Amino acid sequence: MTAVLEANDVSRLFEVRRGMFRKKRTLHAVNGIDLAIQAGEVLGIVGESGCGKSTLAKILLGLLPPSEGRVRYGGRDLTELDRFAVAKLVQPVFQDPYSSLNPRRRIAAIVGFPLDVHGIGTKAERRRMVSAIMERVGLPSHFAERYPNELSGGQRQRVAIARALVMNPKIVVCDEPTSALDVSVQSQILNLLLELRKDLDVTLVFISHDLGVVEHIATRVAVMYLGRIVELAPTHELFADPKHPYTRALLSSILTPEPGLGIPETGLGEAYPDPLNPPSGCRFHPRCRQRFAPCDTQAPRPLLASGHMTECHLHDPQIDGSLPQKDAYP
Amino acid sequence: MSGGAILDVRHLKVDLATERGTLHAVRDISFSVEPGRTLCIVGESGCGKSMTSLAIMDLLPKSARRTAETLSFRGEDIGSPKVMGRLRGDRIAMIFQEPMTALNPAYTIGDQLCEAYRHHRKASAREAREKAIALLERVGIASAGDRLGQFPHQLSGGLRQRVMIAMALMCGPSLLIADEPTTALDVTIQAQILRLLAELQEELGIALVLITHDLGIVARIADDVAVMYAGQIVEQGKAGDIFGDPHHPYTRGLIDCIPQPGKTRPGERLGTIANTVPSLVGEMRGCAFRDRCPHARPVCAEDVPERRAGDHMWRCVLEALP
Numbered sequence: 001m002t003a004v005l006e007a008n009d010v011s012r013l014f015e016v017r018r019g020m021f022r023k024k025r026t027l028h029a030v031n032g033i034d035l036a037i038q039a040g041e042v043l044g045i046v047g048e049s050g051c052g053k054s055t056l057a058k059i060l061l062g063l064l065p066p067s068e069g070r071v072r073y074g075g076r077d078l079t080e081l082d083r084f085a086v087a088k089l090v091q092p093v094f095q096d097p098y099s100s101l102n103p104r105r106r107i108a109a110i111v112g113f114p115l116d117v118h119g120i121g122t123k124a125e126r127r128r129m130v131s132a133i134m135e136r137v138g139l140p141s142h143f144a145e146r147y148p149n150e151l152s153g154g155q156r157q158r159v160a161i162a163r164a165l166v167m168n169p170k171i172v173v174c175d176e177p178t179s180a181l182d183v184s185v186q187s188q189i190l191n192l193l194l195e196l197r198k199d200l201d202v203t204l205v206f207i208s209h210d211l212g213v214v215e216h217i218a219t220r221v222a223v224m225y226l227g228r229i230v231e232l233a234p235t236h237e238l239f240a241d242p243k244h245p246y247t248r249a250l251l252s253s254i255l256t257p258e259p260g261l262g263i264p265e266t267g268l269g270e271a272y273p274d275p276l277n278p279p280s281g282c283r284f285h286p287r288c289r290q291r292f293a294p295c296d297t298q299a300p301r302p303l304l305a306s307g308h309m310t311e312c313h314l315h316d317p318q319i320d321g322s323l324p325q326k327d328a329y330p
Numbered sequence: 331m332s333g334g335a336i337l338d339v340r341h342l343k344v345d346l347a348t349e350r351g352t353l354h355a356v357r358d359i360s361f362s363v364e365p366g367r368t369l370c371i372v373g374e375s376g377c378g379k380s381m382t383s384l385a386i387m388d389l390l391p392k393s394a395r396r397t398a399e400t401l402s403f404r405g406e407d408i409g410s411p412k413v414m415g416r417l418r419g420d421r422i423a424m425i426f427q428e429p430m431t432a433l434n435p436a437y438t439i440g441d442q443l444c445e446a447y448r449h450h451r452k453a454s455a456r457e458a459r460e461k462a463i464a465l466l467e468r469v470g471i472a473s474a475g476d477r478l479g480q481f482p483h484q485l486s487g488g489l490r491q492r493v494m495i496a497m498a499l500m501c502g503p504s505l506l507i508a509d510e511p512t513t514a515l516d517v518t519i520q521a522q523i524l525r526l527l528a529e530l531q532e533e534l535g536i537a538l539v540l541i542t543h544d545l546g547i548v549a550r551i552a553d554d555v556a557v558m559y560a561g562q563i564v565e566q567g568k569a570g571d572i573f574g575d576p577h578h579p580y581t582r583g584l585i586d587c588i589p590q591p592g593k594t595r596p597g598e599r600l601g602t603i604a605n606t607v608p609s610l611v612g613e614m615r616g617c618a619f620r621d622r623c624p625h626a627r628p629v630c631a632e633d634v635p636e637r638r639a640g641d642h643m644w645r646c647v648l649e650a651l652p
Contacts, residue, residue: 048517049487049516182543183374183543183545184583184602186587187587187588187600187601187602191599191602194599209516209517210517211517212589212590212591215591216594216596216597216598217597235596236596252521253517253518253520255520255524255550256546256590256591257545257548257549257585258573258590259549259550259552259569259570259572259573259574260569261550263528263550266518266522268518268522272486
């Protein structure tokens with residue numbers, strides 16, 4: 001397999017000022033991420049709000065330059081490419097189909113807009129391409145002359161998907177594409193994305209907080225915590241044998257529709273830490289039940305074993321496992 | 331069933347006046363809740379589940395008109411605004427979806443926690459404060475005394491929702507209505523809040539009405555389930571029966587739409603429900619689900635029978651799903 005998109009040690013900082021006279025502070029939204037997206041895969045990215053998954057999505061889309069590190073598309077550095085070239089490679093689908101479509105333009109104009117911007121084909125060719133892609137995503141042709149407010153949430157999300165695909169991109173980055181939709185509509189959109197991936201040979205990055213959906217659609221899953229990927233593995237492996245204590249806690253919080261199982265105890269005692277003031281050592285250690293001697297002082301290194309990456313001292317052979325366990329939740 | 335019921339709702343209807351005509355948001359629903367039990371009302375957006383909760387609390391928007399044959403709380407008629415005014419926030423409490431909009435940003439947590447308690451119980455400021463601290467600790471908020479002086483924006487989403495729960499419990503209610511209490515929260519916090527609600531309910535013997543669109547939550551927390559579609563309860567019964575043996579095509583369709591580990595294979599096609607929800611404006615006859623139903627037949631356009639087997643109820647021309 002070849003990597004279509006690579007991120008090497010990518011970080012993104014934000015200067016945050018809380019109050020007019022307070023000092024500026026630095027927020028590491030994304031902190032040293034290495035990621036190689038393989039052609040044809042569906043990469044799921046999961047994590048709690050504030051973990052940096054949307055910032056990472058914007059970096060991958062070329063909408064936000066990384067503060068440090070490099071992003072490369074098929075071997076070429078992002079900084080060498082102009083916005084037009086990037087847009088031909090990567091396209092977005094956002095969460096809210098109500099705010100991501102221009103309410104004053106007709107559906108055909110919205111879907112065909114990328115073609116206009118890039119000056120692709122003649123007017124007639126563009127019209128043909130628009131109607132072909134609209135048919136492909138399941139939008140009836142009479143929708144072409146309608147406005148977004150005449151469409152339901154699911155239909156709007158189909159418009160957003162058609163607009164992303166009309167340029168024939170290599171990668172589509174979907175940031176919570178179904179969270180604003182009802183379950184019966186969500187399943188339609190998930191089915192559509194899976195079909196399109198097969199038929200059009202497009203690579204998907206699928207960001208979601210719904211782990212059940214990610215397990216269903218993704219082929220590989222990255223778990224993010226406070227700006228870092230703490231575990232990355234093929235989906236079935238991650239769900240069958242999660243290695244990082246945070247991944248285990250996340251997986252235990254899934255509420256599958258099975259009556260009688262009760263509500264799980266996640267064991268994540270404390271609330272999500274302040275990203276402006278991240279914990280020392282392993283950033284997860286204040287909430288970790290299994291933390292031991294090195295966790296609050298030493299940052300764990302990424303450990304790779306047959307395609308399964310984890311950042312946790314528990315699995316590091318160089319760390320002495322017999323060191324005393326620290327009391328959970330002081 | 332209504333003998334031991336704490337909340338009894340019979341033939342509740344809510345109509346909304348719109349520019350296009352009368353919108354029948356809630357179309358003749360009946361249910362009851364017993365002490366110590368959890369009833370989940372589940373449905374997709376626009377099915378009338380939130381209107382139902384607002385109708386019980388007498389908090390409907392001005393354009394809405396509510397009619398009901400019975401609306402009673404422990405035998406008292408809560409259809410009367412005077413009775414409801416006395417019970418609301420005292421015996422009957424509500425938790426809303428978005429704690430940031432439900433809490434007043436201009437008042438401290440302490441002020442908002444104590445207000446209803448002092449009003450209903452004629453308690454002193456000190457008593458109210460002590461009660462508030464005890465409850466904040468009960469819902470898992472550390473250094474509760476300091477939190478009382480803070481404003482809502484200083485708290486995280488999970489903490490705000492805990493404050494909302496503490497506020498609802500201040501007067502020791504016997505009925506708690508929670509409208510999508512965890513929808514705005516992360517999955518990990520969601521599990522914590524639901525556990526807390528279930529614990530408190532068992533401990534205090536509260537009757538809980540939980541309104542949600544999430545079948546996962548329903549399966550894990552509900553004793554009884556009411557599935558709403560287009561303003562009606564289309565199926566009602568014990569959680570085990572609803573999930574194990576659904577009788578209404580809509581319930582079956584909803585369950586098939588979500589990926590279930592062990593049942594749906596990853597990457598496989600998920601079930602879908604064709605078409606969209608019908609308009610609730612104007613007169614309606616027959617089954618509202620018939621345009622989307624894989625089992626629809628001409629007879630569905632006529633009045634739908636209400637079928638029962640024990641305490642399992644469903645509205646469908648079919649006695650059993652094929």
